[in-house]
Each structure stands twice: as C-alpha cells, then as structure tokens.
Amino acid sequence: MPRLPTVxxxxxxxxxxxxxxxxxVGKRLALVDDRPGVTRDRRExxxxxLGLEFRVMDTAGYEDEDPHTLPGRMRQQTEAxxxxxxxxxFLIDGREGLTPLDEEIARWLRAGQTPVIVAANKAEGNAGESGRLEAFALGLGEPIAISAEHGEGIVDLFESLRPFVEREEDEFEEEEDEEDxxxxxxxxxxxxPNAGKSTLVNRMLGEERMITGPEAGITRDSITLDWEWNGRPVRLVDTAGLRKRAKIEDKLEKLSGADARRSIEHAEVVVLLLDATRGLEAQDLRIAxxxxxxxxxxxxxxxxxxxAEHASSLFNGVKRALEExxxxxxxxxxxxISAKTGKAVDDVLKVAFDLRESWSRRISTGELNRWFEHAVDANPPPAPSGRRIKLRYITQVKTRPPTFVVFGxxxxxxxxxxxxxxxxxxxRDLKIEPVPLRLSFRAPKNPFDDRR
Structure with missing residues (x-):
C-alpha cells in the first residue's frame, strides 16, 4: 500500500x-495546555x-536557540x-498577529523545498482576520483563517491541502486493483430471530458449522468464518436475531443485539434475511x-x-413495501432463496460481490464534473429570495460508501x-448500483458575507 502523504x-x-x-486525528493524542512548550517530540x-486521508505530524514550537540546548534539539526535530x-x-496566532519569530520561521520555510500553507489560527468569528491579512507579508501565498479549537475554516483548509495530499486517481485504482x-x-x-441465518451460513459453507433448530435465538455471539466461494475469499459473519429493542428484557439478548449491530458496522455487504412464511414486518424495515x-x-x-404460500404475490408485495x-x-x-434446499444461495454471493465493487467505486474527477455540469444546467438550483445558489464543482472524497462533496x-x-x-x-447517469451514497455541501467562509 502506498504511503500516506505527510503534513x-x-x-x-x-x-x-x-x-x-x-x-x-479525531482523538486527544497530543497533550494540550495554555503553557508553551508542552510538545517536545514529533508526534504522528x-x-x-472531509475524506482526505494523510499522515500528520505535530512538532515542537520553533525557537531560535543553541542546537545543544533542549529547545535547540526540539527545533532540529521540527526541521527534520x-x-x-x-x-x-505554518500556524500563526491570528488574534496576536505576526511576531518577529513568525517572520524568522517564514524565512526558514521559504529557503526550503517543502511547499507551505499559512493558517491564521484562533480566528473564530472574524477575530483573526487582521492577523490573516498581516500574514500576506510573509511571502508564502494566501493565508487561510481557521479555529482549531472550534473547527472553523475546515473547508478552506481542505481546499488548501487537497492539491498536496490527494492521491491521483490511477493510484487509487491501482491500490484497489492490487487489493481486490x-x-x-x-x-x-x-x-x-428464527429467519434461518445459521442455516444459510451452513448451506454456504457446505457443512453443519452452526447450531440450528426450530427454537428462536440459538445464536448469541456474532461468529466470523473465513472461507472461499468460487476461489474468492469471503469473511462471513452469522449474527444473533434482532428483535425490537422495546421487547428485549434479557441482558444477554441485549448484548447479543449490540454485537450484531457492531457486525453491521464492520461489514461491507449485509444480507437481511426475511422469513417468507411471515412476510415483511416493521422490524425488518428498521434493520434495513x-x-x-x-x-x-x-x-x-x-x-x-x-x-412459502402465494409466492408471486408475496414477492411483489415485499418489493412494493420496500420501495415505500x-x-x-x-x-x-x-x-x-431457500437455505434448506440451496435455491439461489449462489446468487446471493454473486450479487454481494457486484455490490461490493460498486460500493468501492471511485469516479474520475473529469467524468464526475462533466455529469455535474450537465445535471445543474438541466435543472438549476433555486434562487431563494431572488439570490442565486451557485454550485461550483463536485469531488469524491472517499469510497466504501461513495462519498461526495459539492462546493458552492x-x-x-x-x-x-x-x-x-x-x-x-x-x-442514473453514472450507472451506480443501489448502494448508499453520501452527498454533502460546503461553502468557504466569506468574512464579507455578514456585511451584505
């Protein structure tokens, strides 16, 4: 697997x-305190x-000290x-503005080969706007305003980092092809409970691996099994039956249900098994x-x-209920299917592999934005209160499931x-199989918006 880009x-x-x-990193890995100099070693x-993945390094505060002193050795770690x-x-304090040490750090960064992004931190609201404007004098390009503590300016940070840390499309495709x-x-x-999950697993494996029987709730733990279907590896998970939570009083059944829900979270494809003799029930829709x-x-x-009785009308009724x-x-x-006789069990595996492929699909930026321009031209966004909503471009920020961000x-x-x-x-236009898609919208913070 190629190494992640580093910031x-x-x-x-x-x-x-x-x-x-x-x-x-989404965790409190680094110690934070109001006192300066808490960080000494590099932490990674x-x-x-917003879907970009990279390696980030927290460094010690840069100080102009003798290399043999502790601050000097810390600075050498930062330089490395x-x-x-x-x-x-390159972070500066947006509220405090530029200091002589900021200017010294900027001179050092300009002399190196590593690209630099300047960010004025502690800029919640418009508090750091004057510091951001001052930072133009550093000669390192257009600074952005962020608030690390409050999460403001994340979209601007995303757009600034993306050209340096987003891997090329062919690299993604090569990586996925190698893994497949x-x-x-x-x-x-x-x-x-009692829908036949363990019986289906046994049929897939070709052996009585799981205990089955007419009693509901035989399976308690989620059991993971590694096997192969037509030479293709599968990690199969049999789970406990999921009843409506309000009906569960037994502590062990609650734990089993939580374990089954965790199995859903870690799966790529989930088969929701229904009992055809009972049809579709409200709990099935909740699970789906x-x-x-x-x-x-x-x-x-x-x-x-x-x-099953009245099979044709049952099948059509279930499909209609699912659509609603x-x-x-x-x-x-x-x-x-029939787990007991083996009817259409192979079809489940074939469809699962096809869905996994679509679930992992990455659409090239060019194809995605050609579709996007056509879709917006064919049906422009509304103009609330006569003010146009302008959608600029779309990017796919991750796969599994396919996740997209529209900027405007x-x-x-x-x-x-x-x-x-x-x-x-x-x-419809990009021929994406029925897998979950995630679409969000982002707008860079404009300090002049409030003045209009």
Missing part, C-alpha cells in the same frame, strides 16, 4: 499546533479531513519533520434502515421460499429535494 504542523510555541493535530497520527513532509502547515484478489468480502447475515444509515450495501433475501419503506435507497436487490455559495439554503435530484441523477 507537518509548524509554528512558534502556543499557537495551537497540538489542538489542530488532535482535531485532524493518521488524519482525515518539515524536510520529510509533503507540505508544511486477496481482500475478503466482509459479508454479514442479519435478521429477526440501520444498515443503510451505516453506509453498508444491502441485499434482501426472502428465505424458506420452498414452503426505504425511499432513501430504491432498487435494493431482493432475492427469493449559499448551499445552506439548498432544499433537500435538490439533493435528492442530484443523487438520483448520479445513480
């Missing part, structure tokens, strides 16, 4: 480097920012971090909705088809119906 956070003491580091962590990084994020042959399909079987909310690909399998009950994801595959102005006024239009158009 080194640098600056004088007490400008908020560790606070920003903690925000980017895996960061995520910047040399090794793909980009340096040996990467097991993570497949979870879920459903209400949870799977979709977690961003997992979903298959509905109607089990016990060999003993799961309006956020239409077209979920529905298969009629006044996107907070965009109605949900327009978001649904874009998602439906994307599925």
């Amino acid at each position: 080194a956070i640098v600056g004088r003491p007490n400008v908020g480097k560790s606070t920003l580091f903690n925000r980017l 962590g895996d960061a995520k920012l 971090a910047v040399r090794a990084a793909d980009v340096a994020l 042959p040996g990467r097991p399909l993570k497949l979870a079987i879920v459903g209400r 909705d949870h799977v979709i909310e977690e961003g997992r690909a979903l298959i509905i399998a109607l089990n016990k088809w060999d003993v 009950g799961l309006s956020q994801l239409r077209g979920v595959p529905v298969l009629a 102005t006044r996107v907070d006024q965009l109605p949900d119906s327009y978001r649904r239009y874009l998602l439906n158009s994307m599925r």
Whole structure:
C-alpha cells in the first residue's frame, strides 16, 4: 500500500499546533495546555479531513536557540519533520498577529523545498482576520483563517491541502486493483430471530458449522468464518436475531443485539434475511434502515421460499413495501432463496460481490464534473429570495460508501429535494448500483458575507 502523504504542523510555541493535530486525528493524542512548550517530540497520527486521508505530524514550537540546548534539539526535530513532509502547515496566532519569530520561521520555510500553507489560527468569528491579512507579508501565498479549537475554516483548509495530499486517481485504482484478489468480502447475515441465518451460513459453507433448530435465538455471539466461494475469499459473519429493542428484557439478548449491530458496522455487504412464511414486518424495515444509515450495501433475501404460500404475490408485495419503506435507497436487490434446499444461495454471493465493487467505486474527477455540469444546467438550483445558489464543482472524497462533496455559495439554503435530484441523477447517469451514497455541501467562509 502506498504511503500516506505527510503534513507537518509548524509554528512558534502556543499557537495551537497540538489542538489542530488532535482535531485532524479525531482523538486527544497530543497533550494540550495554555503553557508553551508542552510538545517536545514529533508526534504522528493518521488524519482525515472531509475524506482526505494523510499522515500528520505535530512538532515542537520553533525557537531560535543553541542546537545543544533542549529547545535547540526540539527545533532540529521540527526541521527534520518539515524536510520529510509533503507540505508544511505554518500556524500563526491570528488574534496576536505576526511576531518577529513568525517572520524568522517564514524565512526558514521559504529557503526550503517543502511547499507551505499559512493558517491564521484562533480566528473564530472574524477575530483573526487582521492577523490573516498581516500574514500576506510573509511571502508564502494566501493565508487561510481557521479555529482549531472550534473547527472553523475546515473547508478552506481542505481546499488548501487537497492539491498536496490527494492521491491521483490511477493510484487509487491501482491500490484497489492490487487489493481486490486477496481482500475478503466482509459479508454479514442479519435478521429477526428464527429467519434461518445459521442455516444459510451452513448451506454456504457446505457443512453443519452452526447450531440450528426450530427454537428462536440459538445464536448469541456474532461468529466470523473465513472461507472461499468460487476461489474468492469471503469473511462471513452469522449474527444473533434482532428483535425490537422495546421487547428485549434479557441482558444477554441485549448484548447479543449490540454485537450484531457492531457486525453491521464492520461489514461491507449485509444480507437481511426475511422469513417468507411471515412476510415483511416493521422490524425488518428498521434493520434495513440501520444498515443503510451505516453506509453498508444491502441485499434482501426472502428465505424458506420452498414452503412459502402465494409466492408471486408475496414477492411483489415485499418489493412494493420496500420501495415505500426505504425511499432513501430504491432498487435494493431482493432475492427469493431457500437455505434448506440451496435455491439461489449462489446468487446471493454473486450479487454481494457486484455490490461490493460498486460500493468501492471511485469516479474520475473529469467524468464526475462533466455529469455535474450537465445535471445543474438541466435543472438549476433555486434562487431563494431572488439570490442565486451557485454550485461550483463536485469531488469524491472517499469510497466504501461513495462519498461526495459539492462546493458552492449559499448551499445552506439548498432544499433537500435538490439533493435528492442530484443523487438520483448520479445513480442514473453514472450507472451506480443501489448502494448508499453520501452527498454533502460546503461553502468557504466569506468574512464579507455578514456585511451584505
């Protein structure tokens, strides 16, 4: 797997480097205190920012001291971090403005080969705007305003970092192609008690691996099994039956249910098994909705088809009920199977691999924005109070599930119906299988917006 791009956070003491580091890695890994000099060694962590993934380094505050002193040795560590990084994020205190030490750090950064982004921190509201404007004098490009503590300016930070840390499309595709042959399909079987989950697992494995019987709730723990289907690796998870939470009083059943829900969170594709002799119930829709909310690909399998009555009307009725009950994801595959006889069990695996491929799909930026321009031209966004909402471009920030961000102005006024239009158009025009898609809208903070 290619190494992640690296971002080194640098600056004088007490400008908020560790606070920003903690925000980017999503954990309080670095100690934070009002006193300067808390950080001494380089600390590294895996960061995520609106789908961008990179390695981030928190460095000691840069001080102009003798190399043999402790501050001097700390500075040498900082210099080594910047040399090794793909980009340096130079933090200044936006409220305090430039200091002579900031200017000294800027001279050192300008003399190096590492690209530099200047960020005026502690700029919540417009508090750091004067400091940001002062930072133009450093000669390191246009500064951005952020607040590491309050999470402001994240979109501007994303746009500034993206050219340096976003890997090329072919690198993503190469990485995924290399992983596909040996990467097991993570497949979870879920459903209400006594739907036949363990029987289906046994049929897939070709052996009586799981205990089965007419009693409901035999399976308590989520059991993970590694096997192969037609030479392709599968990590199969059999889970406990999921009843409506209000009906659960037994502590062990509560734990089993929580374990099953964790299995959904770690799966790639989830098979929701229904008992065809009982049809679709409200609890089935609740489970399906949870799977979709977690961003997992979903298959509905109607089990016990060999003993179902009025099969054709039952199948059509279930499909209609799913279209109404799961309006956020239409077209979920529905298969009629029999775990007991083996009917259509192979079809479940084939559809699961196909869905996993679509769930992992990355669309090239060019293709995505050609579609986006056409979709916006065909149906422009509304103009609330006569003020145009301008959508500039779209980018895919991650896969599994496919996740997209649209950048534009006044996107907070965009109605949900327009978001649904874009998602439906994307599925249709880009031929995306019925897997969950995530779409959000971002607008860079404009300090003059409040003055209009």
